[in-house]
Amino acid sequence: MKNNRIPxxxxxxxxxxxxxxxxxxxxxxxxxxxxxxxxxxxxxxxDKIPILLHDDNLKRTxxxxxxxxNYTYEELLKFDFGIWFSKKFKNEKILSLAKxxxxxxxxxxxxxxxxxxxxxxxxxxIESITKVIKSKKILPNxxxxxxxxxxxxxxxxxxxxxxxxxxxxxxxxxxxxxIIEICKELKCFCVGIDxxxxxxxxxxxxxxxxxxxxxxxxxxxxxxxxLFLLGVSSIFTDRPDLVKF
Ligand code: G3P
Ligand code: MG
Numbered sequence: 623m624k625n626n627r628i629p630x631x632x633x634x635x636x637x638x639x640x641x642x643x644x645x646x647x648x649x650x651x652x653x654x655x656x657x658x659x660x661x662x663x664x665x666x667x668x669d670k671i672p673i674l675l676h677d678d679n680l681k682r683t684x685x686x687x688x689x690x691x692n693y694t695y696e697e698l699l700k701f702d703f704g705i706w707f708s709k710k711f712k713n714e715k716i717l718s719l720a721k722x723x724x725x726x727x728x729x730x731x732x733x734x735x736x737x738x739x740x741x742x743x744x745x746x747x748i749e750s751i752t753k754v755i756k757s758k759k760i761l762p763n764x765x766x767x768x769x770x771x772x773x774x775x776x777x778x779x780x781x782x783x784x785x786x787x788x789x790x791x792x793x794x795x796x797x798x799x800x801i802i803e804i805c806k807e808l809k810c811f812c813v814g815i816d817x818x819x820x821x822x823x824x825x826x827x828x829x830x831x832x833x834x835x836x837x838x839x840x841x842x843x844x845x846x847x848x849l850f851l852l853g854v855s856s857i858f859t860d861r862p863d864l865v866k867f
Pocket of ligand 2: 661662736
């Protein structure tokens with residue numbers, strides 16, 4: 623892997639405020655907006671093809687009430703993942719991780735692969751993603767992240783040298799000390815925290831424990847500036863047109 627420096631601004635699901643999330647159009651928009659690093663959500667189809675998709679259910683982004691794990695990649699290709707966002711994006715197809723990785727490499731964009739397994743498919747998810755990554759002769763810079771500790775365990779086993787981040791949206795399941803322990807055990811270099819818990823105390827605590835702090839999802843320039851003053855390393859944004867430095 624090349625130098626894996628992560629910039630201050632990471633496009634969230636591509637540039638999810640400007641084009642349908644996790645689609646090719648969203649990645650193109652991120653490039654057009656000058657981003658150099660993008661986050662994508664990755665899970666698998668019924669036939670274990672890693673695809674870019676956030677929700678387990680297809681209702682929100684494809685207007686189909688069904689789990690993506692019930693459809694093969696070929697079947698998913700028939701659905702429209704753009705029209706929910708705007709007519710302008712009609713007929714936008716689901717995007718495979720394999721194609722996205724080539725796009726990132728060609729455009730010299732780094733990628734944060736968020737492991738978003740369908741429930742109960744954590745191991746399959748990693749095995750399928752591993753297959754795709756290992757099949758590539760050339761790869762963009764990348765790091766993994768997940769809310770799911772078992773996914774991070776599998777990824778540590780399969781890619782011991784790949785950078786990893788642990789995602790947190792509240793402290794109800796793990797408290798801050800648990801989070802530090804998990805990050806030590808899984809050798810995570812960063813935490814990705816929800817903006818609701820991004821305050822001076824949390825940021826200082828994680829930094830004191832030698833973790834870089836990234837915050838999602840920030841679409842307000844003033845808030846972004848405040849977070850950087852508090853010592854945050856990177857933020858994820860849907861709106862790179864508004865949050866730019
Ligand atoms: O990785 C940051 C962010 O994407 C985590 O939340 O739900 O948008 O995947 P979510
Ligand atoms: Mg995500």
